[in-house]
Amino acid sequence: MTLSTKMKFGVFMAPFHRVGENPTLALERDLELLQWLDSLGFDEAYIGEHHSAGWETIASPEVFMATAAERTKHIKLGSGVISLPYHHPYMVANRLVLLDHLTRGRVILGVGPGALASDALMLGIDPARQRDMMDESLGIILRLFNETEPFSYKSDWFELNDAVLQLRPYQEPHIPVAVASVQSPSGVTLAGKHGAAVLSMSIPRDTVRQTSLKELWSIAEESAAEHNQTVKREDWGLVVGMHLAESKKEAMEDIRLGGGRIVSEYFGETLGNEVPDVPRDQIVDYMVEHNQWIVGTPDDCIAGIERLQEISGGFGSFMIRVEDWAPFEKIKHSYELLARYVMPHFQGTVKGIEVSNQWARERKDELNRNRITGLKTATDAYYVGRT
Numbered sequence: 001m002t003l004s005t006k007m008k009f010g011v012f013m014a015p016f017h018r019v020g021e022n023p024t025l026a027l028e029r030d031l032e033l034l035q036w037l038d039s040l041g042f043d044e045a046y047i048g049e050h051h052s053a054g055w056e057t058i059a060s061p062e063v064f065m066a067t068a069a070e071r072t073k074h075i076k077l078g079s080g081v082i083s084l085p086y087h088h089p090y091m092v093a094n095r096l097v098l099l100d101h102l103t104r105g106r107v108i109l110g111v112g113p114g115a116l117a118s119d120a121l122m123l124g125i126d127p128a129r130q131r132d133m134m135d136e137s138l139g140i141i142l143r144l145f146n147e148t149e150p151f152s153y154k155s156d157w158f159e160l161n162d163a164v165l166q167l168r169p170y171q172e173p174h175i176p177v178a179v180a181s182v183q184s185p186s187g188v189t190l191a192g193k194h195g196a197a198v199l200s201m202s203i204p205r206d207t208v209r210q211t212s213l214k215e216l217w218s219i220a221e222e223s224a225a226e227h228n229q230t231v232k233r234e235d236w237g238l239v240v241g242m243h244l245a246e247s248k249k250e251a252m253e254d255i256r257l258g259g260g261r262i263v264s265e266y267f268g269e270t271l272g273n274e275v276p277d278v279p280r281d282q283i284v285d286y287m288v289e290h291n292q293w294i295v296g297t298p299d300d301c302i303a304g305i306e307r308l309q310e311i312s313g314g315f316g317s318f319m320i321r322v323e324d325w326a327p328f329e330k331i332k333h334s335y336e337l338l339a340r341y342v343m344p345h346f347q348g349t350v351k352g353i354e355v356s357n358q359w360a361r362e363r364k365d366e367l368n369r370n371r372i373t374g375l376k377t378a379t380d381a382y383y384v385g386r387t
Contacts, residue, residue, distance in 0.1 A: 007305075007346040008317040009338070010044030011037060012080050012199070012239045014056045016262055017324050023057055029328060030058075031068055036332050038072035040339035044237075044317070046080025046110050046178075046199065052118035055266045062095045069103045078108030080199070081180045085114055085125050085133035088158050089140040093165060097145075100170040107171070110199060111138055112180035112187070116271075131186045133157065138177070138194055145174035178237070181216060188216045192223025197235035199319065213238075213312035237317035238308055241293040243326065244337040248296035251334075252284055255295065258325025259284040298341035305346065318346075 013034075017026040034045055047064050050056035058064050061079035068077055082092055092109075100107045113130035114120055120127050140153060140160070150162040169175050178197035181187025191198045198220060200213065211219070217236065224231045241259075245251035260280035268275035276286040287293040294304035305318055320338075324331070344350040360367065 006348055007343075008043040008237075009319075009343050009346075010042055010046065010076075010237070010317060011320045011322050012046045012048075012201075013058075013322040014048040014050070014080075015058065015322055015324065016055050016266065017057060018261060018265070019054045026057065026324070027064075029324075030064075030322075031071060033322070033328075033332070033335075034068045034075065035071050037335060038075040040335060041343070042075055042335075042339070044076045044078055044108065044319070046078040046108070046319070048080050049083050049086075050116055050119065051086075052122060053116055053266075053270055055270065056116075062099055065107070066099060066102065069099075069106060074106075076106045076108055077103065078110045078178060081110040081112035081178075083114035083119065083134075084111050084137040084141075085130045085157075086119070086123055087137075089137040090144065090158075090160060090163055092137070093141045093144040094167070096175055097165055097167050097169050100175050101167065103170075105171045108176045108178055109141070110178045110180065115182075131190070135190050135193070138179075138190065138196075142174070142177070142194060145169055178235075185211055185216070185219050188220035189223045192220040192225075192229060192231050193227045195224060195227075195229035195231060197237070198231070199237045199239060200315075201239045201321075213308075217313060232316070233314045234316035236312075236315040237319045238312065238315050239319040239321050240304075240308070241287070241295075241323055242301065242304075242320045242334070242338070243293075243295050243323070243331075244298055244301055244334040244342075245330070246297065248300060251295045251297070251300075252288070254326040254330050254334075255323070256281055256284050258323070259287070259293070262323060262325055263287070298337050301338060301342045302345050305342070 013030060015026070015030050017023065037045060045068070047061040047068070048056055048058055049061050051059055061082055065077040065079065079096075084092065096107060096109050111134060113134040114125070117127060120130060125133075136155060137158075143151065144163065144165050148164065148168070150164040151160065152162055153160040176197065177194065178199050179187050179191040179194070180199045180201065181191070182201045188198055190196070200216060217233070220231045243251050243255050245254055260283040263275050263283050264280050267273045276283055278286050284293070284295065288295045291304075291307070294301050309315065320335075326334075
């Protein structure tokens with residue numbers, strides 16, 4: 001299914017940095033990557049919030065986004081995500097509105113319940129309550145974005161007394177909102193309830209029943225209809241691991257070591273998730289064969305995105321999950337290949353060039369005859385009277 005608007009491209013930066021490397025340099029590399037993506041014309045970058053487990057080291061998306069905003073010009077910066085149960089909703093709204101003004105409207109509020117059980121444990125939050133807390137918090141944040149009259153609200157975990165934002169959102173009608181969905185119905189249900197965009201993580205962190213992409217979107221639409229809201233496929237982003245090179249063999253070898261480490265050392269040995277039952281050096285082969293990563297050439301990427309469009313019924317944003325799994329120059333080159341050869345295919349930016357090229361090809365004999373005739377006429381005219 002092809003949507004009417006051009007596809008957006010972006011990244012979802014958790015980030016993932018292997019335990020043992022210099023964290024200051026890793027964060028600087030993340031910022032440098034965002035500068036590179038900005039220069040390549042990427043639309044969006046979402047920045048994560050995590051507080052434990054050693055690999056995902058950005059504790060405040062807002063602070064990182066503010067730093068990145070000073071180093072970029074065009075790319076929109078989203079929280080990917082702010083874990084709403086960890087924060088008072090008034091403070092979340094206030095910080096994002098401030099950032100909205102400082103960036104002149106380059107901010108997206110991405111929200112989730114909190115991905116790491118270790119974060120919830122340290123904060124004393126019952127995991128069974130996190131999704132309900134996120135729902136309650138997001139409802140209050142949207143009221144603060146939209147209402148100009150003070151209001152009060154009392155919850156069992158936060159309280160508002162005659163609360164109003166003194167600084168209104170820079171963007172109208174308010175800062176865009178996106179809800180993370182890790183292949184369970186809760187995220188898309190909440191997105192539909194509040195009319196928010198959806199960020200679907202195509203690779204889940206757990207082994208519970210996985211809902212198909214088409215089913216997830218149906219749930220979002222049903223929830224939206226139930227709450228008199230609307231959701232648009234153009235605002236639906238799919239987050240996928242991706243690495244490109246000049247050949248598929250080169251791309252696979254680029255990430256064979258790093259990809260195996262991320263899956264086995266972090267998702268398996270640290271988080272305790274189920275991982276592919278294959279040797280570590282074959283994990284990349286498994287992930288590609290099971291359509292969980294797109295690894296290969298730009299043509300392979302185009303085919304992979306088209307496959308996702310078909311199985312999902314259509315989405316509007318292709319989001320690459322940032323992986324620190326290869327030398328930095330190879331990672332940057334991968335994004336460059338996507339910007340040069342994949343993005344134009346889905347954004348229509350080379351259509352006129354292709355038509356013009358085909359037009360010239362079909363007329364090359366006639367055009368060459370005209371060119372030669374013109375040259376002969378000019379030459380003959382020059383020598384007339386000189387012989």
